[in-house]
Amino acid sequence: MARKLLLEHINVPGIHTFDVYRKQGGYRSVEKALKSMSPDDVVEEVKKSGLRGRGGAGFPTGMKWSFLAKPEGKARYLVCNADESEPGTFKDRYLMTYIPHALIEGMIVSSFALGAKTSYIYVRGEMMPQIRILEKAIDEAKNAGFLGKNILGSGYDLELYVQPGGGAYICGEETALIESLEGKRGNPRIKPPFPAISGVWGCPTVVNNVESIAAVVPIINDGGDEYAKVGIGRSTGTKLISASGNLNKPGVYEIELGLPVEEFIYSDEYCGGIANGKRLKAVVAGGSSVPILPANLVLKTVSGESRLMSYESLAEGGFQSGSMMGSGGFIAFDEDQCIVRNTWNFSRFYHHESCGQCSPCREGTGWMEKVLHRLEYGHGKMSDIDLLVDVSKKIEGNTICPLGDAAAWPVASAIRHFRDEFEWHVSNPKEAMERNYGIGNYADPLPANEVPVAN
Amino acid sequence: MLRVTETEHVDFSSELLSKFGEIVKRYPEGKHKAALLPILHLVQAEYGWLSPASMERVAGYLDLKPIEVYEVATFYTMFFLRPQGKYVLEVCRTGPCCLVGAEKIMEHLENKLGVKEGEVTADGQFSWRGVECLAACGMGPVLQIGPEYTFHENLTSESVDQLLVDLKNKDLSI
Ligand SMILES: Cc1cc2nc3c(=O)[nH]c(=O)nc-3n(C[C@H](O)[C@H](O)[C@H](O)COP(=O)(O)O)c2cc1C
Numbered sequence: 001m002a003r004k005l006l007l008e009h010i011n012v013p014g015i016h017t018f019d020v021y022r023k024q025g026g027y028r029s030v031e032k033a034l035k036s037m038s039p040d041d042v043v044e045e046v047k048k049s050g051l052r053g054r055g056g057a058g059f060p061t062g063m064k065w066s067f068l069a070k071p072e073g074k075a076r077y078l079v080c081n082a083d084e085s086e087p088g089t090f091k092d093r094y095l096m097t098y099i100p101h102a103l104i105e106g107m108i109v110s111s112f113a114l115g116a117k118t119s120y121i122y123v124r125g126e127m128m129p130q131i132r133i134l135e136k137a138i139d140e141a142k143n144a145g146f147l148g149k150n151i152l153g154s155g156y157d158l159e160l161y162v163q164p165g166g167g168a169y170i171c172g173e174e175t176a177l178i179e180s181l182e183g184k185r186g187n188p189r190i191k192p193p194f195p196a197i198s199g200v201w202g203c204p205t206v207v208n209n210v211e212s213i214a215a216v217v218p219i220i221n222d223g224g225d226e227y228a229k230v231g232i233g234r235s236t237g238t239k240l241i242s243a244s245g246n247l248n249k250p251g252v253y254e255i256e257l258g259l260p261v262e263e264f265i266y267s268d269e270y271c272g273g274i275a276n277g278k279r280l281k282a283v284v285a286g287g288s289s290v291p292i293l294p295a296n297l298v299l300k301t302v303s304g305e306s307r308l309m310s311y312e313s314l315a316e317g318g319f320q321s322g323s324m325m326g327s328g329g330f331i332a333f334d335e336d337q338c339i340v341r342n343t344w345n346f347s348r349f350y351h352h353e354s355c356g357q358c359s360p361c362r363e364g365t366g367w368m369e370k371v372l373h374r375l376e377y378g379h380g381k382m383s384d385i386d387l388l389v390d391v392s393k394k395i396e397g398n399t400i401c402p403l404g405d406a407a408a409w410p411v412a413s414a415i416r417h418f419r420d421e422f423e424w425h426v427s428n429p430k431e432a433m434e435r436n437y438g439i440g441n442y443a444d445p446l447p448a449n450e451v452p453v454a455n
Numbered sequence: 456m457l458r459v460t461e462t463e464h465v466d467f468s469s470e471l472l473s474k475f476g477e478i479v480k481r482y483p484e485g486k487h488k489a490a491l492l493p494i495l496h497l498v499q500a501e502y503g504w505l506s507p508a509s510m511e512r513v514a515g516y517l518d519l520k521p522i523e524v525y526e527v528a529t530f531y532t533m534f535f536l537r538p539q540g541k542y543v544l545e546v547c548r549t550g551p552c553c554l555v556g557a558e559k560i561m562e563h564l565e566n567k568l569g570v571k572e573g574e575v576t577a578d579g580q581f582s583w584r585g586v587e588c589l590a591a592c593g594m595g596p597v598l599q600i601g602p603e604y605t606f607h608e609n610l611t612s613e614s615v616d617q618l619l620v621d622l623k624n625k626d627l628s629i
């Protein structure tokens with residue numbers, strides 16, 4: 001069994017309550033940090049751990065913390081990003097639902113490290129049940145003396161609040177999240193200034209994903225060096241992977257970074273293979289925003305090496321033949337799925353979620369949605385395919401926030417790897433309405449008789 | 456649930472006002488605008504939607520211009536600017552859920568309720584719509600039901616039928 005650092009106790013009955021969580025060793029990291037470490041010591045351990053942000057960008061957490069400005073007389077804030085809205089990603093919901101104290105504990109230690117006296121957990125508004133769970137967990141922690149004034153007699157004060165969003169993917173972008181927290185529309189800010197200098201109410205602010213903050217707990221308990229021993233190369237530690245689509249056992253899995261993709265998909269410890277005895281056609285490995293890969297390229301890199309679940313390996317080959325770790329939203333497509341339809345669906349998503357500030361994003365996402373819709377519904381032209389590539393290039397890099405890129409990449413990569421399927425939609429419009437293209441000849445790395453690990 | 460028409464005068468109950476008061480305390484002095492989203496959620500849970508009159512009352516309470524409330528209420532998808540059914544069924548329509556049958560579930564719901572997306576059934580009980588990713592892709596297809604936002608996973612036509620029966624028979628709440 002692989003090592004678990006976040007979900008080790010997930011199956012203990014009652015683990016969502018303070019008492020049971022505490023009995024399993026919960027809140028030790030708060031005791032350790034507040035009684036025997038300085039805030040800078042905590043930051044140092046997180047740096048040593050090599051932890052990289054789990055929200056999508058993979059930026060080293062310790063480094064981000066060390067950038068936080070500390071001007072005299074100004075409050076500093078830690079805001080947890082629990083907006084989780086990237087299609088394919090549902091790990092934060094899982095963690096908050098089943099082991100909410102892991103997040104609360106991480107928030108206390110992280111807030112201490114950053115010198116924040118008030119911290120917020122910004123939860124997407126749809127997760128009302130999780131908001132209630134977190135509020136209860138906060139009450140329990142407060143009653144036990146882990147929040148409020150003079151925590152454990154250390155002289156450190158912290159108040160922790162849950163803030164609901166209102167339903168908007170863009171509020172997962174950290175500056176949009178800050179705007180939303182301030183009670184405004186979720187329009188991303190132009191950077192610089194970065195939140196580390198000017199964030200919530202103009203004060204220095206760190207925004208971190210739920211999983212990043214929960215990972216601080218094992219880092220402080222065991223030390224950053226111990227954490228860095230797990231994983232592979234610069235991809236240290238464990239990662240929660242949200243597995244969805246046509247898998248036998250979709251769900252949230254904690255993996256050690258470096259696990260082969262093939263093992264993740266086919267072994268019984270993880271997803272147990274493709275559902276209904278079908279074959280794998282494609283994978284979106286890191287949430288809807290990252291490039292889609294055909295099965296052959298997701299299992300092996302172009303140089304023929306086995307692809308691993310790590311930041312580096314998933315990105316190997318660049319945009320030509322690789323993808324990205326992103327938020328760890330692993331979406332598997334079986335042989336009967338239509339790439340054109342899915343690309344249209346994702347485009348509609350980005351068009352719907354664009355905040356509308358930048359013309360390339362606002363107009364371009366709408367344009368891509370329209371063109372993909374006509375391709376999917378049998379009215380497309382051959383030239384539409386290059387038109388899509390052209391529009392995606394004009395969005396990419398020309399917008400205030402990365403949502404524009406996130407909208408462009410899925411379209412560009414789908415055409416890069418599945419162009420024949422797009423062309424087939426144009427040349428056989430009637431047939432394309434009646435049946436799917438199938439697995440094609442590009443995406444079949446595992447002939448049925450040579451199937452893998454688990455079988 | 457209370458219903459207000461657009462022209463009606465809205466007076467928030469003292470219970471609701473005391474909840475507002477608790478929320479405002481979460482932010483530093485002078486930063487009470489941050490209470491806007493949480494307060495709009497409470498107002499919507501009480502009335503079922505955000506009428507112009509109720510938004511103006513919120514503006515008055517937080518000492519904001521009405522436009523500051525409207526611009527927020529119109530930005531976020533969770534806020535309803537028109538009356539809805541008593542239960543609002545929201546089905547995830549994004550990619551991963553579609554890989555496992557979300558489109559069929561929406562079709563089924565439309566036929567079963569006999570109203571189009573966004574419309575309210577004649578008895579005022581139900582409305583439905585497709586929404587973007589609800590962060591439950593591995594349990595798809597999924598739907599949530601406002602105002603409590605109870606969550607229902609791994610949907611089939613049969614489980615949707617059962618859900619509608621349950622909702623009709625009793626008030627569903629967590
Ligand atoms: C459009 C968009 C949506 C995002 N959504 C999320 C999200 O739901 N959750 C999250 O943690 N980060 C999200 N991010 C990334 C955040 O901007 C930010 O990088 C992250 O919260 C930083 O935390 P980390 O360093 O711990 O990963 C999103 C970014 C963009 C551009």
Ligand code: SF4
Pocket residue numbers: 170187188353354355356357358359361362399400401402403404
């Ligand atoms: S890229 Fe899109 S979502 Fe981001 S700020 Fe510009 S318009 Fe808004």
